[in-house]
Amino acid sequence: MAYNSVHNLTNVYNFYMTTYAxxxxxxxxxxxxxxxxxxxxxIVKMNKESPLFILDTSKESQRFAVGMKENARELRNTIASxxxxxxxxxxxKKVAYSSNENIxxxxxxxxxxxxxxxxxxxxxxxxxxxxxxNMGHFLPDExxxxxxxxxYSFDVSIDDLSYEFQFSIKATDTNRDVQDRLxxxxxxxxxxxxxxxxxxxxxxxSLRMESDATGLKDGKYNQFHIxxxxxxxxxxxxxxxxxxxxxxxxxxxxxxxxxxxxxTTSNHYTIDNTYNLQLKGVSSEEGETASIGLKTDVESLTxxxxxxxxxxxxxxxxxxEYSENQPKSNRLFNEMSSVARLYAKGLTQAGLNLxxxxxxxxxxxxxxxxxxxxxxxxxxxxxxGFTNSILRKSNQxxxxxxxYVNNVIVAYKNPGKNFxxxxxxxxxxxxxxxxxx
Numbered sequence: 236m237a238y239n240s241v242h243n244l245t246n247v248y249n250f251y252m253t254t255y256a257x258x259x260x261x262x263x264x265x266x267x268x269x270x271x272x273x274x275x276x277x278i279v280k281m282n283k284e285s286p287l288f289i290l291d292t293s294k295e296s297q298r299f300a301v302g303m304k305e306n307a308r309e310l311r312n313t314i315a316s317x318x319x320x321x322x323x324x325x326x327x328k329k330v331a332y333s334s335n336e337n338i339x340x341x342x343x344x345x346x347x348x349x350x351x352x353x354x355x356x357x358x359x360x361x362x363x364x365x366x367x368x369n370m371g372h373f374l375p376d377e378x379x380x381x382x383x384x385x386x387y388s389f390d391v392s393i394d395d396l397s398y399e400f401q402f403s404i405k406a407t408d409t410n411r412d413v414q415d416r417l418x419x420x421x422x423x424x425x426x427x428x429x430x431x432x433x434x435x436x437x438x439x440x441s442l443r444m445e446s447d448a449t450g451l452k453d454g455k456y457n458q459f460h461i462x463x464x465x466x467x468x469x470x471x472x473x474x475x476x477x478x479x480x481x482x483x484x485x486x487x488x489x490x491x492x493x494x495x496x497x498x499t500t501s502n503h504y505t506i507d508n509t510y511n512l513q514l515k516g517v518s519s520e521e522g523e524t525a526s527i528g529l530k531t532d533v534e535s536l537t538x539x540x541x542x543x544x545x546x547x548x549x550x551x552x553x554x555x556e557y558s559e560n561q562p563k564s565n566r567l568f569n570e571m572s573s574v575a576r577l578y579a580k581g582l583t584q585a586g587l588n589l590x591x592x593x594x595x596x597x598x599x600x601x602x603x604x605x606x607x608x609x610x611x612x613x614x615x616x617x618x619x620g621f622t623n624s625i626l627r628k629s630n631q632x633x634x635x636x637x638x639y640v641n642n643v644i645v646a647y648k649n650p651g652k653n654f655x656x657x658x659x660x661x662x663x664x665x666x667x668x669x670x671x672x
Contacts, residue, residue, distance in 0.1 A: 277634055288642040295560045300636045303567070306553045307632035313546030314626050317539045326543070326615070326622065330535040335525035337516045339490075343529060345509040355528030356492050356506060359518050364449035364488035364502045367458040372477035373439035374410040382475055388468035389478065393427050393446070393459040400424070401468055414442045414476070428459055442476060450487040450500025458485050488514055491524075533606045540618065541597055544587065547575075547625060548594045563639045567632065568593065574624045581617020 290296075317328050331341040339358045388401040400420055404413060414432045421430040421444065430444045446458035461478045463470040473479050488499050492506065502514040510527055518524065530538070551571060557564040572593030575582065579589045586602030587595050605614045632639070 274634070281635055283648075286644045286647045288644045290637070291641050291643075296640045299557045299561045299564065300640050302553065302557075303564075303639060304633050304636040306550055307629040307636070310546050310550045310629045311626060311633065313542060314622060314629070317543060317622075326536060326539045326619065328535065328539055330530045330538045331510055331527060332530045332534075333525050333527055335523070338518055338523070338525040339515055339527065340513045341506075341510045341527045342513075343509070344505070344511050353509065353529055354507075355526060356510070357494075357524040357526055358512065359491040359522065359524045360514050360516065361489040361491070361496075362486060362517060363514055364500055365483065365486045366449050367446040367481065367485040368483035369444040369459075369461065369478060370480055370482035371414070371442040371444075372475075372480075373435055373437075373441045374414075374476070376411045376434070376438050376440050377409055379406070380404055380408050380410055380413055380475075382471055385469040387463070387470070387472040388466040389461055389463040389470075389473050390466055391421075391426065391428070391459055391461050394448075396426075398424065398426050399466060402472075404472075411440050413472075414440055417442055417476075442478065444478070446485065448500075449485060449502065451485050452500060457481065490514060533603055536606050536615075537599060537602055540585075540587070540602060541599075543622060544595045544597050547571075550629070551593055561639070561641060563641055567639045571625065571628055574621065574628060578617045578621040578624070582621060585614050585618050587618075 317326050329343045329345070331343040333340050338360050345353065382404055384404055384406045386401060386403050388399055391398045391400065400417070402413075402416055402420060411432065418430045418432055421428065427447045428444055429447065430442055432440050433443050434440045444459075444461075448458055451458070461473055463473045488502050488504075490497055490504075497504065504512040504514070506512055506527070512527065529535075551568060554564050554568045554571070558568070575589055575593065575595060582589065582595070585605050586598040586600070588598060590596055608614065
């Protein structure tokens with residue numbers, strides 16, 4: 236019973252992450268106890284006078300409610316990444332630069348108030364970390380499998396774990412049928428590798444398998460290993476399909492930072508808790524480097540505002556996609572876009588133009604001019620007011636996305652004489668379990 240519960244919960248989580256949630260995870264997704272307590276108190280207060288209603292539990296409403304919560308979370312995290320959630324720090328985040336983004340890019344992860352002598356670095360890349368690629372035999376697509384009908388299996392060892400895959404071969408199966416079947420089997424398992432079938436010009440196909448991770452840890456020789464020597468079902472499929480052939484072994488990244496050689500298993504590297512380095516390519520010649528440092532205050536502000544506008548526009552676009560199936564999504568769209576209209580005059584003066592569809596467009600020339608002016612603080616006061624307003628709105632949507640679902644109100648509570656019902660806003664979480672419990 237316990238195993239089934241854990242298995243169902245895993246299915247729910249995987250379904251949620253692949254169907255609804257934006258593909259991101261940031262430091263702002265972690266919270267202190269005091270922050271969680273504040274969220275709970277906000278939910279209690281919000282629902283104390285909330286009317287009773289019948290939930291619309293259609294799949295469209297489920298997708299809308301969860302999707303809006305996650306997009307609101309994404310917008311909040313975007314704002315938080317621009318200097319924090321404190322009003323004084325908003326839009327003040329320092330931004331890193333790279334003089335050669337073909338070699339490496341960087342993001343600043345240091346203190347919100349860096350010292351004036353924050354160092355810069357020279358990065359030279361010798362080799363990138365790579366994945367392991369296994370390439371199966373190229374076999375004629377339409378020919379029947381040259382293996383007797385049976386149930387076959389093979390083992391995949393990856394990350395010190397072993398997984399057994401079982402599949403059946405029928406007399407009518409072609410080579411391509413089996414390759415497609417194994418590709419789906421591997422991809423649906425989510426064990427840290429992917430597979431797909433590739434073809435050549437002669438009508439032959441092969442199963443290509445690649446690890447998700449790069450590089451090799453000490454004492455390791457591969458990212459994954461495939462064998463059917465000790466499998467529980469019939470063997471022979473690995474040899475016939477060529478699944479164990481390593482066409483490209485995994486390699487580590489090798490690069491120099493200010494002349495000091497470093498080797499890592501991935502193409503990400505943190506420099507002195509100040510810069511998050513992403514290796515992009517190999518230096519074309521010895522001595523070719525990318526300079527990593529901090530942009531000026533004006534350049535940092537310009538990039539922060541562009542990031543804010545992209546996050547705001549992305550949220551509006553996500554809401555508008557539900558306009559046909561969810562009538563109340565138009566209300567959410569109008570509420571969010573009205574915030575921009577409220578600050579339109581100040582935003583325009585700072586270089587942000589409001590489009591007819593509610594989105595914003597940045598005029599970087601005006602933005603830089605205002606940022607370098609003597610009245611920069613006054614010019615960007617509307618910008619901070621706008622940012623705080625959409626932050627509050629995103630928090631409201633995140634707390635109660637069901638407020639924008641097309642529900643039917645049954646009764647209003649008697650004001651001042653009712654009990655708090657803090658779990659109403661969590662109705663969408665129950666929706667995710669409907670298909671599994």
